Amino acid sequence: MKEVRTRFAPSPTGFMHLGGVRTALYAWLFAKKNGGKFILRIEDTDQKRYVEGAVEVIYETLRECGLNWDEGPYIQSRRRDEYLKYAKELVKKGEAYYCDCDGENCECGGLSLTSGIIRQRVTGEGKTSFNDEIYGVITVENSEIEEQVLIKSDGMPTYNFANVIDDHFMNITHVIRGNEFLSSTPKHVLLYKAFGWEPPVYIHCAQIMRDSSHKLSKRDGDAYFSDFRDKGYLTEAIINYIALLGWSPKGALAEREIFSLEELVEAFDAGGISKSPAIFDRDKLKAINAHYIRSMPPEKFTELAKPYIPKADVDYGVLCAALQQRTEVFSDIPPQTDFIERACDYEIGLYDNKKMKTSPETALQALNAALEILGNGLFSRDALYGGFKETAEKSERKIGWYLYPLQIALTGKSAAPGGGLDICVILGKDESLTRIKQAIKKIIVKQSH
């Protein structure tokens, strides 16, 4: 059996697009699943489009995602003479010719041989067909295929030519790429035929879309892998989601959707790649990211969350435990923890709560009680809870009647990462007492108006 060899062949013209990451992922998974090799090749034959630093971003992204390449990176621009050599061979065989400027769009201005342009010769008769693993047999009339340029006037090969030469000599067995190349594949097949080579197996993947009629583009602001990583998404979650966008496991695994990279290798199967484009769903990505966050060890969450939390003298253990269930993306943390530095500004109407049966008036009583409970006895969650419970029972009120106002007083927010009691423990005794006193003063001042 021939060794499976796949490749990822991006051009360094920007940053890593999510679609590119997905293509790389599928190619990598396919190679690993079949015990083969994954090759990286940089297709930089268009010098005008070259973007400084883009190559490094490709390397870093692939490494960060765990998609390590077994060979390469091969750089096409450094192999230009190779391509020219094979183009000349085709000319010798009569399968290609120096551009004679008959082409409508030819710009070599009658320079003919000196233009340096080499085109493939295509007889307008017959058909060319190939088998795509996803789309099946595709056939086109040769009359539809143009006599494409192989070597440009600057001596560089075109994509279509370099791609074929490299895939052949790098022994690529399976070409996995986006289906924007589906239409140019017949040209590639014709080139293989001209050389007398065996074409690889083709696996074309449908695009990732922003909505039903636009693909996810760089202009949307978050089409890049780095956009998501910078917003606080976990790379495992991004990879997991991307894998499922356009591919799904079959049979017994059909209902499963949380996969580590290793598990994806195990489950991957090209037959599960879908023919139709998939719309990128931010909510779903977020849900998967949330799943990863919630199931990570608390210590790990604390470590990753710390940079997003204001530095202060608080109980991080309790805070992070509360935050972990409330974080879908790390960037959710700052707006939840802004109360740590000081209680947020609020209207005393916030004390009105139908379910808790509270109001600014009752809050005054509740906070005074809290002052007493906090002031006496031990400052621990259990001790405080006992204190509030006892007080609540004596007064025949629900514990929330005391604790909800406490939360407001401490945070100034109707929604906080934890109830009043938790916030107390997080802030500590002194800070809590200070804030309660301030809150009491605030209510009294407002009410006297």
Add this chain to the structure above:
RNA sequence: GGCCCGUUGGUCAAGCGGUCAAGACGUCGGCCUCUCACGCCGGAAACAGGGGUUCAAUUCCCCUACGGGUCACCA
């Protein structure tokens, strides 16, 4: 416009001639509860349309509609 490809709930999707047409996200309702969440339970929601083939079509074929890709000395 020519050529190529696609079309199951709002989204990702399972299904590969006979199913009450999975599951997840989202959404709605409920439970839990010191807020908000988490968790749990439940609901609404789909085979683009029309012809065939067949005892039987979501599944096979054709047409239409809609969508996408491609028609460069870009990849």
